[in-house]
Amino acid sequence: MGKVTGFMEFERLEEGYEPVEKRLKNYKEFVIGLKADDTKVQAARCMDCGTPFCNNGCPVNNIIPDFNDLVFQGDWKNAITVLHSTNNFPEFTGRICPAPCEAACTLNVNDDAVGIKSIEHAIIDRAWDEGWVVPQLPKVRTGKKIAIVGSGPAGLAAAQQLARAGHDVTLFEKNDRPGGLLRYGIPDFKMEKSHIDRRVKQMEAEGVVFRTNTLVGEMPKGSKVTNWAKDTVTPESLKAEFDAVLLTGGAEQSRDLPVPGRDLAGVHFAMEFLPMQNRINHGGKIKDQIRADGKHVIVIGGGDTGSDCVGTSNRHGAVSVTQFEVMPRPPEEENRPMTWPYWPLKLRTSSSHEEGCVREFAVSTKEFVGDKGKVTGLKTVNVEFKDGKLVEIPGSEKEYKADLVLLAMGFVSPVATILEAFGVSKDARGNAKATTDLDGGYKTNVDKVFAAGDIRRGQSLVVWAIREGRQAARAVDEFLMGATTLPR
Incomplete structure (x- = not known):
């Protein structure tokens, strides 16, 4: 514990943002990280409590009090060693993880939590700047061959762990570049893709082979996810060529809204809209890009994906952006004695909301209306909970103008037919x-087929994907070698 009374002396210090008018002109990251001295002060607030709930609140079980203390002592190099011992990609989680560790912070019982996420962000950025992040080559090669299908955070984490254990790892990705939804889902203004690119270079140096533009199995007919793959590989060939196969393809099937007018032009899934802008940001050419310029935009869904649609629409130059959430407006502050150390229900306002957005709660969409085949608006009704169910409130019907509607209501399951192709059983x-x-x-x-990440657990957080990738790597290593030294 660096400073015994630090939590009483210092206030929580938040990371800064560039002004709205400046950041709306581009797709660059705009978060201003803490300076070294401010990070040290923030780390001094860590109480080093007898039972550090933050460790369990973090899905990868980051050893948070330890790296906080090392930062306070100025030992940044050992801080990144501790952080990397549980988390392969702190530059991802330090930017886009919602920080359940902070909700579980003991200080959060009756004060502001330690800024754990900002400390993590500062540690990994400094580590890259100082050249401390280098390839870790295995001492012995096992000769075992492993295929990983899907290069999102779960696949990347598993691939890196298995390569460091000495296995020959080939990672298959249907898109033209690795990263999964980190690459073609998360907007660049939340996480620039250079962070993925340099990790890919590190992993290639460690022996991981990336086969992009390669689809394993077949995409289902009528899929709303664009197939960019140029090559296809059959599950049978993977099982014949490799000693183990790990499926980490994510859960990309978007939840639909089957109401009248759904087939009108201008009603799209968020994952039709967001990847297009990401591709263009990196030099791609998109025919008939879905754009929000000069339009009244309605985003249906109050989560992170909806927030990403808000931020992207504002950068396009939308006339207005309105976001619907079917659940009631949550409280401004959580009831800490009732919720701590668990993830609390409370109103969360993102940086995208602050850039310009009207938020409507307890709203259900009844119908899309249009003219000449194009959406012009939608009809809604307010809802409330009665006897544990959402019911419509009579007389609350309303109409909204809309030139573009984006469906961001989450994801329900894996999108591709890969599970059927491999013959993998499904859960409910x-x-x-x-x-x-x-x-x-x-x-x-x-036999010899494993699954991890969202393809197994359903839609979840990047930090859960990394956890499952690491744990699956351990399971695969043990399956192949009879024992394993990889951390769980």
Whole structure:
């Protein structure tokens, strides 16, 4: 514990933002990280409590009090060593993780939590600047070959862990570049893709082979996810060529809204809209890009994906942006004695909301209306909870003008037919059926085929994907070698 009375002496210090008028002119990151001295002061607030709930609040179980103390002592190099011991990609989580560790911080019981996410952000950025992030080559090669399907955070984490264990790892990705939804879902203004690119270079130096533009199996007919793959590989060939196969393809099937008028032009899934801008930001050419310029935009869905649609629409130059959430407006502050150390229900305002957005709660969309085949508006009704169910409030019907409607209501299951192609059993939600037990964890019903990340657990956070990728890597290593030294 760096400073015994630090939590009583120092206030929480938030990271800064560039002004709205400046950041809306581009797609660059705009968060201003803490300076070294401010980071040290923030780390001094850590109480080093007897039971650090932040460790369990963090899905990858970051050893938070330890790296906080090292930062306070000025030992940044050992701080990144501690951080990397549990988290392969702190530059991802330090930018886009919602920080459940901070909700679990003991100081959060009756004060502002330690700025753990900002400290993590500062540690990894300094580590890259100082050249401390280097390839970690295995001492022994095992000769075992592993195929990983899907290069999102789960696939990347598993690939890096397995390569460092000495295995020959090939990572298959249907898109033209690795990263999954980190690449073609998260807007650049939240996380620039250079962070993915330099990790890919590190992993290539560690022996990971990336096969992009390669689809394993077939995309289902009528899929709303664009297939950019040029090559296809059959599951049978992977099982024949590799000693183990790990499926980490994510859960990309967007939740639809089957109401009258759904087929009108101008009604799109968020994941039709967001990837287009990301591709253009990196020199791609998109025919008939979905744009919000000069339009009244309605975003249906109050989560992070909806917020990303808000920020992108404002950068396009939308006339107005309105975001609907079907649930009631949450309280401004959580009831800490009732919720701590768990993730609380409270109103969360993102940087995109601050850039310009009207937020409507307890709203259900009844119908899309249009003219000449194009959406011009929608009809809504307010809803409330009664007897545990959402019911419509009579007389609350309303009409909104809309030239573009973006559906951002989450994801329901894996989008591709990959599970059927491999013959993998599904759970009740359509995800790959595989347990996380220590004995045989992440293994599916198909011999030597494993599954991890959103394809197994359903839509979740980047930090959960990294956790599952690391744990699945351990399971695969143990399956192949009979024992493993990889951390769980």
